[in-house]
Amino acid sequence: MSERRERAAAVRKAQQRKERQRTMLVGLVIAALLLVGGIAVAWQAAQTSKAKADAKAQEQLASKQFITTLTSIPAATFDAAGAPSKAPKAPTKLAGAAPMSAGKLPRVVYVGAEYCPYCAMQRWPLVAALSRFGSFDGLAPALSSANEGAVSNIATVTFKDAAFTSDYLAFQGWEIQDRDQQPLQTLPDDVDAFLKKYDVPPLSSPNPGSIPFVGYGGQWASAGATYDGALLVGKTNGQIATDMMDPTTDVGKAALQEANVITAQLCVLTKNQPGEVCTSKAVVAASRLLNK
Numbered sequence: 259m260s261e262r263r264e265r266a267a268a269v270r271k272a273q274q275r276k277e278r279q280r281t282m283l284v285g286l287v288i289a290a291l292l293l294v295g296g297i298a299v300a301w302q303a304a305q306t307s308k309a310k311a312d313a314k315a316q317e318q319l320a321s322k323q324f325i326t327t328l329t330s331i332p333a334a335t336f337d338a339a340g341a342p343s344k345a346p347k348a349p350t351k352l353a354g355a356a357p358m359s360a361g362k363l364p365r366v367v368y369v370g371a372e373y374c375p376y377c378a379m380q381r382w383p384l385v386a387a388l389s390r391f392g393s394f395d396g397l398a399p400a401l402s403s404a405n406e407g408a409v410s411n412i413a414t415v416t417f418k419d420a421a422f423t424s425d426y427l428a429f430q431g432w433e434i435q436d437r438d439q440q441p442l443q444t445l446p447d448d449v450d451a452f453l454k455k456y457d458v459p460p461l462s463s464p465n466p467g468s469i470p471f472v473g474y475g476g477q478w479a480s481a482g483a484t485y486d487g488a489l490l491v492g493k494t495n496g497q498i499a500t501d502m503m504d505p506t507t508d509v510g511k512a513a514l515q516e517a518n519v520i521t522a523q524l525c526v527l528t529k530n531q532p533g534e535v536c537t538s539k540a541v542v543a544a545s546r547l548l549n550k
Contacts (some may be wrong), residue, residue: 290317323417323539324499325397328382329389331514333538336390336521337512339505341543344483346485349478349523350461351549358452358476360428363525365528367449368417370470373439377470378414379487381514382498385415387520390535393526399495403437407454409488413495418443426528434469449473454468457481475527478549483514518544528550 271498358365367386370377374510378400400416417431432449436442445453453471462481463470473479490510491500501509522545525536535541 273495285300301423305434311395317358321399321465321495324495325394327499327503328385328400328415329394329397331386333390333534335503336514336518337538337540339518340512340540341518341547342515346547347480347482348484348548349472349474349517352456352477352479353390355477357455358448358473363424363426363428364426364475365473366429366475366524367452367473368429369445369449369453369471369472370417370433371435371439372400372416372418372432372433372437372442373435374405374469375402375406375409375412376468376487377433378402378412379483379485379490380449380470380510381414381417382487382490382502383485383517383520384511388422388429388516389531390521391426392422392429394422396420396422401437403439409491411495412487412490413498416493423516426531436453452476474523478523478526484519485512486515487512515540515544519547522548 290450315415358367365494366388370381385397386500388394396419397415398419400414402412402414404410417432418433420428420431432443432445433537434441434443434445452473456479457471458466461479462471465482468481471479471481489512493501493509498513501507501515504510505514518540521535522541525531525541525545526548528536530536
């Protein structure tokens with residue numbers, strides 16, 4: 259009798275063990291299905307987010323109306339913005355540097371890259387300032403890299419196919435890499451040599467070789483964004499251009515004040531021509547901040 263009970267108890271234990279194993283197996287299967295399902299949902303969400311980001315990027319790259327706004331800011335708007343209240347990162351005077359010219363015109367050169375967020379920031383005031391001395395053809399919408407953390411996808415323009423016409427100065431810009439950091443344009447030898455000679459500390463300290471690099475007449479230069487371009491993060495190109503028409507906005511005030519500093523530096527090269535630009539109230543105020 260005792261032996262029969264022991265066998266029955268052993269059978270029950272074996273059944274219970276199998277039941278536990280079956281329950282564990284079912285649990286593992288369910289967990290695996292949930293994990294796979296969660297991964298699928300996350301993947302789908304990521305794909306949807308990427309598709310939306312790609313669509314937004316394409317929309318920005320197709321929008322060109324803002325360029326007309328950027329290149330036609332009224333003189334009164336520049337004056338209303340004024341000059342910075344304290345010295346900005348004004349272009350550095352290059353000791354012993356020889357003047358650069360194109361024919362009889364002082365030469366201004368820009369070196370940057372389409373992926374570079376700080377280049378994207380700096381092009382706004384640079385284009386606004388240069389447009390007071392001449393006209394652009396071939397400016398196109400651009401976005402900085404999507405992989406730059408907090409300063410990704412800065413709406414801007416590119417100088418890749420741009421040409422500038424002026425009676426006062428010569429300007430040319432090069433974008434050495436595209437938005438994906440692939441090679442884009444090759445610098446001419448003289449610009450490459452100028453960049454390598456002068457884009458070093460203290461000009462761009464602590465990062466020698468910084469872009470954007472802007473050379474003014476071969477005798478002054480700046481590197482990096484020279485105003486708080488982080489204000490542009492999250493804004494469309496149309497919103498930025500609209501803000502630049504309003505010097506009471508944070509973007510408008512910062513970018514226009516920097517444009518006035520750049521204008522003042524350009525006026526040094528052009529010997530204060532055109533007079534209505536170089537003698538304007540904001541430009542005269544900004545000229546006091548230059549490294550002459």
